[in-house]
Amino acid sequence: MTVSKAPAHPRPRRAEDELVRRLDEQAAVISALTERLAALEAECARLRGETRAGQREVLRRLEELRPAPGAPPAPEDHAAALPSEVPVAAGDAVPAADYVRLVSRVKAIVRTLVPVGSVVAVASRGDESLVDLDGRIGWHYPRNADGRWAGYHPHDSAAAVAHIEELRRHGVRFVLFPATARWWLDYYAGLRRHLESRGRLVLDREDTCALFALDN
Numbered sequence: 102m103t104v105s106k107a108p109a110h111p112r113p114r115r116a117e118d119e120l121v122r123r124l125d126e127q128a129a130v131i132s133a134l135t136e137r138l139a140a141l142e143a144e145c146a147r148l149r150g151e152t153r154a155g156q157r158e159v160l161r162r163l164e165e166l167r168p169a170p171g172a173p174p175a176p177e178d179h180a181a182a183l184p185s186e187v188p189v190a191a192g193d194a195v196p197a198a199d200y201v202r203l204v205s206r207v208k209a210i211v212r213t214l215v216p217v218g219s220v221v222a223v224a225s226r227g228d229e230s231l232v233d234l235d236g237r238i239g240w241h242y243p244r245n246a247d248g249r250w251a252g253y254h255p256h257d258s259a260a261a262v263a264h265i266e267e268l269r270r271h272g273v274r275f276v277l278f279p280a281t282a283r284w285w286l287d288y289y290a291g292l293r294r295h296l297e298s299r300g301r302l303v304l305d306r307e308d309t310c311a312l313f314a315l316d317n
Contacts, residue, residue, distance in 0.1 A: 195281060204230050206309045207279050211237055214303055214312060221275040222268050224282035225250060231279060240273060258291025265292070269315050275303075278311045286311060 195203070211234050215221060222242035225231040227250035232239025241250035243264050255261035265276060276296060278285050286293045296302070300315040 200281075203280055203309065204228075207231065207277070208233075208235060210304060210306075210309060210312065211235070211277070215275055219274050220272045221277055222265065222273045223277045224279065224285055226282065227252065240268065242268065242276065244268075254285075255289065255292075258289045258295075261285075261289045261292040262295045265295070265315075274315050276300075276313045276315065280307065280309055283307065283311055 211221065215234075215237050217236040218238070220238045220240060221232075221234060222240050222244075223231050223234075225239075225241050227241065232241060240248070243251040243253070243255060243261075245251050255264060265273070296313040296315075300313050303312040303314050305311040
């Protein structure tokens with residue numbers, strides 16, 4: 102008598118199934134992290150935009166406080182009229198270590214993109230380290246006749262353009278806006294148009310600087 106054999110069953114694939122399950126879990130984690138990173142980047146962009154808008158609003162309100170041409174000082178403040186230029190705004194609070202790294206990045210870009218001996222106008226807010234450019238000649242922008250930082254921001258785009266043209270006549274060939282001064286390009290929209298039409302944008306990195314060449 103012949104004994105029939107039970108049908109053969111496939112061998113368990115527990116190890117393969119476990120590997121597939123883990124890969125699926127890791128893919129889900131990566132997908133979630135990617136979405137979170139995109140959300141954080143969007144939030145950072147929103148906050149940067151709000152910061153720039155806040156800076157423009159501060160300068161706008163300072164402009165509103167300026168008396169009209171020829172108007173006498175307010176009765177309660179005869180001692181000091183507002184200056185004809187926009188005073189320096191507080192700007193972003195940048196940790197000292199981050200600012201040192203920013204200045205280092207700016208200098209590295211200048212060394213790479215600006216020929217030795219060129220004169221560079223820098224929206225420096227008076228920081229001497231930003232005009233010490235390793236073989237290039239850094240000038241404060243705006244500056245006084247003696248070369249020192251003028252201590253104010255231009256009144257409007259027309260004043261900013263007029264001053265940069267004066268500096269051009271005295272040899273400036275590049276204009277640099279560090280990350281801490283990139284708001285100039287929004288607030289002084291006419292200056293940006295002038296730099297793009299009378300020169301060219303060499304580099305614009307939001308975390309470092311915007312650099313224009315005045316070679317047209």
